């Protein structure tokens with residue numbers, strides 16, 4: 001097993017007196033791509049926000065590369081973890097370039113100068129995501145999919161070891177789904193750890209190293225997709241009947257939902 005990028009020990013989190021997670025423990029290996037799969041309202045975004053230090057957990061501990069989040073200041077966390085939210089509606093009138101530059105803020109001291117490394121990181125992220133041509137556009141003028149790419153570029157420009165992405169492909173057409181999937185793969189190849197909430201089960205299980213099926217704050221499965229993707233886990237997680245088949249060209253399991261369980 002690789003070094004642990006994240007160790008979650010007995011995580012408990014309540015919201016408005018409701019328990020979202022109770023004593024949840026798991027480990028994420030460095031350099032793995034984890035897909036977080038589960039129904040609406042089951043806690044995927046909440047979990048990502050806990051891991052990013054945005055949601056303060058009630059008890060337990062989250063360690064990133066062996067250091068507890070509790071010991072780290074927000075700027076220190078932001079040098080190690082990028083969190084890309086699900087909602088990409090930014091009303092403020094920033095250009096694409098300015099938003100991607102915000103990814104560099106954790107690396108800057110107050111009043112410190114903009115360095116060549118910052119400029120290069122922004123340029124590289126814009127190019128990698130394929131949105132250099134949009135850099136002077138104002139973000140509110142972009143389509144939903146274009147905005148999602150801007151936020152991904154910002155996350156990449158932050159140059160962290162761990163990326164937590166909430167629905168990074170939900171607004172994208174199939175062309176950009178493939179582009180973004182390739183980008184995420186190359187980040188993982190570089191040794192980065194990616195956890196992404198993804199609703200498209202076939203996409204998620206095709207591209208990840210391991211997937212978490214989450215239901216009401218509990219793990220139904222945390223395994224390689226070839227093991228985790230089965231009719232029982234789909235039924236337990238989504239209350240849906242499904243057919244699982246082996247796609248012959250990619251040799252990956254895929255799923256067709258066909259009825260709800262009553």
Ligand SMILES: Nc1ncnc2c1ncn2[C@@H]1O[C@H](COP(=O)(O)OP(=O)(O)OP(=O)(O)O)[C@@H](O)[C@H]1O
Pocket residue numbers: 015016020038039040041042043044045046047086
């Ligand atoms: N700020 C908030 N205040 C109160 N309740 C919240 C808040 N954010 C989320 N919740 C509730 O916490 C639960 C988990 O929400 P969360 O957003 O984590 O679900 P999710 O699995 O990401 O769902 P989706 O797939 O719909 O995005 C839901 O019942 C949601 O209504």
